[in-house]
Amino acid sequence: MDFGFTEEQQMVQDMARRFAEEEIAPYVDEDEKNHFYRREILSKMGELGLLGWSIPEEYGGNGMGWLEAVTALYEIAKVHTSWRLSISGNCWGPAMTINQYGTDAQKEQFIPGLVGGETVGSFAITEANSGSDVGSMKTFATDKGDHWVLNGSKMWISGGHSSDIGLVYAATKEGGGSKGLSCFIVDYNNTKGVERIPILEKVGMWPAPTSEIVFDNAEIPKDALLGEQDKGFQMCMWMLNNTRMGCATGAAALSAAALEGAVNYANERTQFGQPIGKFQMIQSQIAEMKLEDEAAKYLVYRAAWLKENGLPSQQATSIAKLSGCNAAVHAANLAMKIYGSYGYSTEYPCGRWLRDSKQFETLEGTSNIHMGIVAGIELGYQPNR
Numbered sequence: 095m096d097f098g099f100t101e102e103q104q105m106v107q108d109m110a111r112r113f114a115e116e117e118i119a120p121y122v123d124e125d126e127k128n129h130f131y132r133r134e135i136l137s138k139m140g141e142l143g144l145l146g147w148s149i150p151e152e153y154g155g156n157g158m159g160w161l162e163a164v165t166a167l168y169e170i171a172k173v174h175t176s177w178r179l180s181i182s183g184n185c186w187g188p189a190m191t192i193n194q195y196g197t198d199a200q201k202e203q204f205i206p207g208l209v210g211g212e213t214v215g216s217f218a219i220t221e222a223n224s225g226s227d228v229g230s231m232k233t234f235a236t237d238k239g240d241h242w243v244l245n246g247s248k249m250w251i252s253g254g255h256s257s258d259i260g261l262v263y264a265a266t267k268e269g270g271g272s273k274g275l276s277c278f279i280v281d282y283n284n285t286k287g288v289e290r291i292p293i294l295e296k297v298g299m300w301p302a303p304t305s306e307i308v309f310d311n312a313e314i315p316k317d318a319l320l321g322e323q324d325k326g327f328q329m330c331m332w333m334l335n336n337t338r339m340g341c342a343t344g345a346a347a348l349s350a351a352a353l354e355g356a357v358n359y360a361n362e363r364t365q366f367g368q369p370i371g372k373f374q375m376i377q378s379q380i381a382e383m384k385l386e387d388e389a390a391k392y393l394v395y396r397a398a399w400l401k402e403n404g405l406p407s408q409q410a411t412s413i414a415k416l417s418g419c420n421a422a423v424h425a426a427n428l429a430m431k432i433y434g435s436y437g438y439s440t441e442y443p444c445g446r447w448l449r450d451s452k453q454f455e456t457l458e459g460t461s462n463i464h465m466g467i468v469a470g471i472e473l474g475y476q477p478n479r
């Protein structure tokens with residue numbers, strides 16, 4: 095067992111940290127205030143290879159895998175968690191799923207743009223009345239012989255209205271439930287009958303676009319089908335087992351950011367003639383944050399190691415996401431207390447940490463759903479994939 099980085103992993107960490115400090119940090123406050131998605135950050139991520147993890151080099155991949163990927167994502171998310179979504183939205187969602195299930199033509203057409211940052215990606219599963227129960231989705235793709243027609247609408251889609259290319263999961267068999275779903279690659283810039291409506295009123299993740307997508311007799315080509323018809327549910331679960339690493343890593347990084355902020359503040363702020371960090375109750379809060387933060391980080395690396403070695407990782411991924419989520423929400427809450435009234439001011443990042451931390455309890459499987467996965471595997475009710 096080795097807890098140290100290889101030389102390559104150290105280089106990745108240094109590069110991602112520098113990138114986050116130079117290209118993301120200067121815009122955090124401005125973009126947060128204006129709810130602005132700075133598209134060029136994605137392009138720069140692509141140029142540096144930050145979107146090409148576990149993708150073959152012939153399609154633009156960076157030749158590195160899960161351990162390096164979570165190392166980079168962690169550094170980016172620590173500065174602003176919204177930008178972690180780009181790695182899931184471009185690489186672990188569409189690019190990796192197309193690489194796993196796509197034809198050579200689909201791989202050549204779509205993967206290079208996604209990993210190069212020239213195209214913005216997304217994946218659309220959720221609907222207004224279909225969240226945790228993925229098999230109940232109502233968006234339907236009708237086979238018209240030489241093309242498909244999509245009808246229905248998707249909700250809460252990250253990157254939705256900025257996205258050029260998206261995976262869209264839809265039913266292809268009436269009453270088929272999870273046995274009748276399929277996955278389609280939708281080229282949003284060249285598809286008529288699609289309306290994308292930004293969701294502007296949301297609690298956090300302000301610089302990251304979130305959208306409703308309405309398909310009204312949207313015609314997509316025959317070869318937009320990814321993988322086998324009616325096997326979309328299995329593909330969706332395979333994809334989520336990858337993209338959930340973005341949540342797990344992002345949550346661990348947010349916890350680390352809140353801890354770091356709280357430590358600095360506790361050392362600077364004096365009350366009763368001494369730094370507040372000298373008070374036992376503040377120390378207890380810092381210790382609680384540190385315990386959960388360390389555990390979250392190592393659980394992320396454990397899940398990444400399992401994936402890198404092709405071992406079953408579903409339970410480890412859910413554990414990492416749950417642990418990261420709990421650490422992030424708790425750390426953000428404690429940081430706000432430690433900062434006192436300054437924590438309540440928008441001039442300090444505590445409010446952003448707290449608002450952003452809450453996403454992890456819901457997206458890509460709510461905490462209840464992940465508890466169910468962990469317990470179901472532990473009790474032998476479902477396999478650990």
Ligand SMILES: Cc1cc2nc3c(=O)[nH]c(=O)nc-3n(C[C@H](O)[C@H](O)[C@H](O)COP(=O)(O)OP(=O)(O)OC[C@H]3O[C@@H](n4cnc5c(N)ncnc54)[C@H](O)[C@@H]3O)c2cc1C
Pocket residue numbers: 216217218219220222223224225226227249250251252253299304453456457458459460461462463466
């Ligand atoms: C910022 C943001 C970004 C998102 N990005 C995307 C995206 O890019 N693509 C996408 O497809 N979706 C996206 N989503 C949607 C997200 O994945 C769903 O919101 C999530 O899957 C939960 O679905 P729901 O909101 O409909 O909740 P519901 O499924 O309605 O759940 C409501 C409550 O019931 C509980 N519950 C439901 N079923 C069970 C059960 N079996 N056992 C115990 N408790 C249960 C849940 O835990 C929750 O507490 C995003 C959401 C947010 C907030």
